[in-house]
């Protein structure tokens with residue numbers, strides 16, 4: 001192919017790059033949410049002690065012939081008194097921790113990727129209660145290396161079995177810069193902005209890799 005054809009790819013070489021690009025694009029500000037399938041586990045290190053809590057909507061978008069897209073999260077505006085989503089979609093309370101993914105993922109060439117990267121760890125009420133109890137016992141979560149397993153389909157997507165391993169010196173982890181400001185990341189969009197985002201998703205549904213509802 002000539003240089004001016006760089007908008008397309010011939011052959012399979014691009015697959016890993018594309019996979020990487022998708023992985024890096026992530027969700028909120030490039031921060032992907034921890035998501036486990038039943039039976040999967042992940043090793044994380046907690047970078048924050050306390051959850052950052054909000055009410056949130058997850059709006060599924062179904063287009064005939066495509067998998068339902070569940071990756072549409074919006075901070076609920078009910079505490080501001082004017083949430084348009086509340087009429088048709090139940091919001092839930094979720095607390096976000098920031099963790100480092102010490103497991104990563106394996107690309108098609110068998111290379112380990114993403115180890116040490118930051119992730120959002122979204123904990124719904126049941127998980128928050130569990131982590132509160134453990135936090136009290138451990139004197140906080142920050143710095144703890146934990147193996148987390150999702151034991152079944154009914155279990156939260158972030159896992160339900162927490163095996164606390166050891167405390168890690170956070171300065172020994174790959175440098176990811178300052179902690180992101182979750183208040184900025186989750187600042188509620190206006191009702192108008194939400195409408196625009198949802199319309200855009202419906203128009204240009206880019207497909208999704210998840211078919212399960214996310215029940216943390």
Ligand SMILES: [Zn+2]
Pocket residue numbers: 057075076077078083084085086091
């Ligand atoms: Zn709402």
